[in-house]
Amino acid sequence: xxxxxxxxxxxxxxxxxxxxxxxxxxxxxxxxxxxxxxxxxxxxxxxxxxxxxxxxxxxxxxxxxxxxxxxxxxxxxxxxxxxxxxxxxxxxxxxxxxxxxxxxxxxxxxxxxx
Amino acid sequence: xxxxxxxxxxxxxxxxxxxxxxxxxxxxxxxxxxxxxxxxxxxxxxxxxxxxxxxxxxxxxxxxxxxxxxxxxxxxxxxxxxxxxxxxxxxxxxxxxxxxxxxxxxxxxxxx
Numbered sequence: 214x215x216x217x218x219x220x221x222x223x224x225x226x227x228x229x230x231x232x233x234x235x236x237x238x239x240x241x242x243x244x245x246x247x248x249x250x251x252x253x254x255x256x257x258x259x260x261x262x263x264x265x266x267x268x269x270x271x272x273x274x275x276x277x278x279x280x281x282x283x284x285x286x287x288x289x290x291x292x293x294x295x296x297x298x299x300x301x302x303x304x305x306x307x308x309x310x311x312x313x314x315x316x317x318x319x320x321x322x323x324x325x326x327x
Numbered sequence: 328x329x330x331x332x333x334x335x336x337x338x339x340x341x342x343x344x345x346x347x348x349x350x351x352x353x354x355x356x357x358x359x360x361x362x363x364x365x366x367x368x369x370x371x372x373x374x375x376x377x378x379x380x381x382x383x384x385x386x387x388x389x390x391x392x393x394x395x396x397x398x399x400x401x402x403x404x405x406x407x408x409x410x411x412x413x414x415x416x417x418x419x420x421x422x423x424x425x426x427x428x429x430x431x432x433x434x435x436x437x438x439x
Contacts, residue, residue, distance in 0.1 A: 246427065248427075255413075255429045255430075255431055255432065256370075256413075256429050258427065258428075301369075303369060303370060305370075305427075315372065315375045316360060316372055316375065316417075316427065317372060318362070318369060318370040318371065318372060319369060320368070320369030321368075321369045321370070323367075
């Protein structure tokens with residue numbers, strides 16, 4: 214069965230550069246969540262989308278933006294990268310924001326900022 | 328105080344032992360997830376619970392909504408079970424969506 218696909222798996226950028234992370238949800242899933250997990254840290258919620266509209270916002274820096282496209286894939290755009298942005302970024306998808314819809318996670322994109 | 332707390336934080340077991348990881352939460356929830364994360368790896372959802380008990384292979388998850396408590400049990404543990412196990416709750420925060428709040432995780436090491 215198709216899973217949540219994230220690309221790239223690994224990304225190395227320098228300070229002040231930009232990065233774009235992509236998340237392809239499971240087919241027919243209309244809700245995408247983005248999380249950031251720093252080294253040794255708990256995952257932190259960044260932002261979520263439902264039906265191509267932003268549905269909730271967490272601790273996402275102003276330097277970051279995200280959107281969900283008509284095919285439901287989502288992109289996280291990160292600008293003016295800082296060393297502290299080095300983390301594992303993973304997304305999850307579900308069918309609607311329904312309370313009983315299982316959440317499926319991608320394998321994550323490991324971003325290293327040097 | 329964290330909204331989702333797990334215990335123990337670290338657990339070392341011998342192969343074959345029965346393992347229990349506990350999760351307590353303080354917020355109203357619609358569902359609870361047990362997740363597994365291998366070192367440097369992505370997250371795999373093991374269970375999603377809103378009531379009762381679920382079993383998958385050697386894994387069993389239970390939840391008591393009234394007591395706001397859930398447990399993950401691993402029977403006949405194996406070294407390949409070594410990973411971080413995370414309890415995450417889908418909570419209500421007054422908005423239109425539910426947010427997933429993660430517990431601090433339990434690092435399990437199963438020794439042969």
